[in-house]
Amino acid sequence: MPEVLYRKYRPKTFKEVVGQKPIKLTLQNEIASGNAAHAYLFVGPRGTGKTTLARLFARSLNCLNRKDVESEPCNTCDVCEQIISGRFMDVMEIDAASNTGVDNVRENIIASSQVPPFKKGGYKIFVIDEVHMLSKSAFNALLKTLEEPPKHIIFILATTEIHKVPETIISRCQRFDFKKIPQVDIVKRMTEIIEWENVTVPDHILSEIARRSEGCLRDAESLLGQVISLSQGKVTDELASLVLPTSNWQDIDVLVEALRVHNLSTALNQINKLVGEGIDLQSFNLDLIDYLRQILLYQSIGPSYTLDFPEDLIDSIKKHAQEFPLADLSHFLNIILDKLTIKETLIEQLPLELACVEFLLDQKPLEPAEDKPVEVPTSAEKKTEKNLGTNDIIKSLQANWSKIIDQTKAFNHSLSALLQIAHPVSVSNDIITIGVEFDFSLQQMEKPNVKNYLTKVLSDALGQTIKVNINIDQNYSENHQTFKGKNDKEVGDILDTFGGEVV
Numbered sequence: 001m002p003e004v005l006y007r008k009y010r011p012k013t014f015k016e017v018v019g020q021k022p023i024k025l026t027l028q029n030e031i032a033s034g035n036a037a038h039a040y041l042f043v044g045p046r047g048t049g050k051t052t053l054a055r056l057f058a059r060s061l062n063c064l065n066r067k068d069v070e071s072e073p074c075n076t077c078d079v080c081e082q083i084i085s086g087r088f089m090d091v092m093e094i095d096a097a098s099n100t101g102v103d104n105v106r107e108n109i110i111a112s113s114q115v116p117p118f119k120k121g122g123y124k125i126f127v128i129d130e131v132h133m134l135s136k137s138a139f140n141a142l143l144k145t146l147e148e149p150p151k152h153i154i155f156i157l158a159t160t161e162i163h164k165v166p167e168t169i170i171s172r173c174q175r176f177d178f179k180k181i182p183q184v185d186i187v188k189r190m191t192e193i194i195e196w197e198n199v200t201v202p203d204h205i206l207s208e209i210a211r212r213s214e215g216c217l218r219d220a221e222s223l224l225g226q227v228i229s230l231s232q233g234k235v236t237d238e239l240a241s242l243v244l245p246t247s248n249w250q251d252i253d254v255l256v257e258a259l260r261v262h263n264l265s266t267a268l269n270q271i272n273k274l275v276g277e278g279i280d281l282q283s284f285n286l287d288l289i290d291y292l293r294q295i296l297l298y299q300s301i302g303p304s305y306t307l308d309f310p311e312d313l314i315d316s317i318k319k320h321a322q323e324f325p326l327a328d329l330s331h332f333l334n335i336i337l338d339k340l341t342i343k344e345t346l347i348e349q350l351p352l353e354l355a356c357v358e359f360l361l362d363q364k365p366l367e368p369a370e371d372k373p374v375e376v377p378t379s380a381e382k383k384t385e386k387n388l389g390t391n392d393i394i395k396s397l398q399a400n401w402s403k404i405i406d407q408t409k410a411f412n413h414s415l416s417a418l419l420q421i422a423h424p425v426s427v428s429n430d431i432i433t434i435g436v437e438f439d440f441s442l443q444q445m446e447k448p449n450v451k452n453y454l455t456k457v458l459s460d461a462l463g464q465t466i467k468v469n470i471n472i473d474q475n476y477s478e479n480h481q482t483f484k485g486k487n488d489k490e491v492g493d494i495l496d497t498f499g500g501e502v503v
């Protein structure tokens with residue numbers, strides 16, 4: 001059953017193939033210009049389209065209706081139909097995992113090369129899947145053929161383990177490296193399939209399937225097929241949970257919360273409780289990493305970052321994004337990736353994302369060259385002043401407000417504009433309340449990345465760690481008089497300039 005969807009919707013044209021764009025373009029170009037090579041090597045993880053493209057390539061080259069400059073097969077002529085159903089004599093698929101003997105390779109090739117191709121100017125094509133499984137003597141026989149390739153014979157060798165293929169073979173092939181299919185493309189393909197199947201599947205379940213399949217489209221389609229087969233036109237969370245081995249996100253959340261508040265005892269207790277209950281630790285680890293990454297991305301990118309999760313999970317992620325320090329998130333993700341040594345197999349871009357976070361985290365925003373640096377208390381002053389009293393904080397902010405506005409310019413001009421029409425209202429328990437006049441200001445400044453940056457700037461300016469709270473100030477006009485920034489522009493100007501959007 002799992003393979004049904006995969007076979008049913010196997011792409012019939014290059015256009016339909018998901019991902020692998022550069023490979024598709026090159027192959028199509030070679031077909032259209034009549035410059036096919038004698039041997040190809042398709043390298044890459046399973047389920048990424050190697051066999052699909054090999055068959056398409058073979059079909060297109062031998063299609064009776066294809067014109068010279070075209071590259072897509074017609075899929076309706078006798079040859080196309082026979083290749084689709086696996087009955088065409090000139091296209092032979094050999095699974096090296098089951099036919100490892102030298103005889104099989106040699107006999108097939110020799111026997112076949114005696115007979116000219118069915119189509120005049122067509123090709124005899126051997127697709128050897130899992131070619132790394134061939135025996136040494138089979139490789140030698142293959143090599144001999146590759147050294148003096150008979151006219152009109154094309155080899156397409158496919159492998160998931162290139163390091164097991166002899167260099168002598170590799171060097172005689174045109175090599176293509178297949179990439180894992182990006183999650184977004186997998187989701188797009190599944191969206192097409194459920195439309196054809198006339199089934200409703202919530203977006204977050206499609207995302208979950210894409211995540212589970214780790215770049216393997218075949219796995220995704222298998223999982224989707226299983227989920228659909230249980231439903232009658234509508235897939236629910238409950239039905240999906242029978243097929244998808246989802247983690248209990250609440251269990252993960254307990255651990256994440258313990259990490260956030262630096263509570264080692266709760267963290268270790270939670271891990272041991274879950275292991276005692278028999279969870280699949282590997283899948284738990286992957287989900288934990290994904291969860292932390294979502295928090296990090298939401299915190300850094302803000303509401304424009306789409307979270308494809310169930311509602312309650314989205315709420316938890318947003319809550320953590322407000323509270324979990326970016327430095328801690330990045331630090332923990334680095335440690336867990338190191339300890340688990342799963343850097344490469346997981347989320348391809350995660351190490352790069354962490355590198356960006358780490359690099360930029362401690363960097364001061366770049367100052368425009370002509371501006372003087374903000375005069376914040378010196379480190380000596382910081383040490384002696386430690387925690388300022390409420391009055392001192394307000395005084396210090398009042399004195400430095402225009403400099404703070406200037407400093408934020410380097411990070412984001414629209415934030416600095418927003419601060420010009422905002423001011424500190426009160427301080428209590430290290431929480432500084434910033435008063436604004438408009439809902440617009442409130443929404444923009446509540447964005448996690450904007451708010452985090454503002455918190456950092458104010459903490460730096462005061463020499464102590466503070467939190468920021470943003471509110472509509474009912475006495476705005478009166479209170480704002482004292483805190484006006486030096487570039488006191490008209491509000492209308494500011495909103496116009498930035499089109500009402502802070503990134």
Ligand SMILES: [Zn+2]
Pocket residue numbers: 062063064065066073074075076077078079080081
């Ligand atoms: Zn055809």
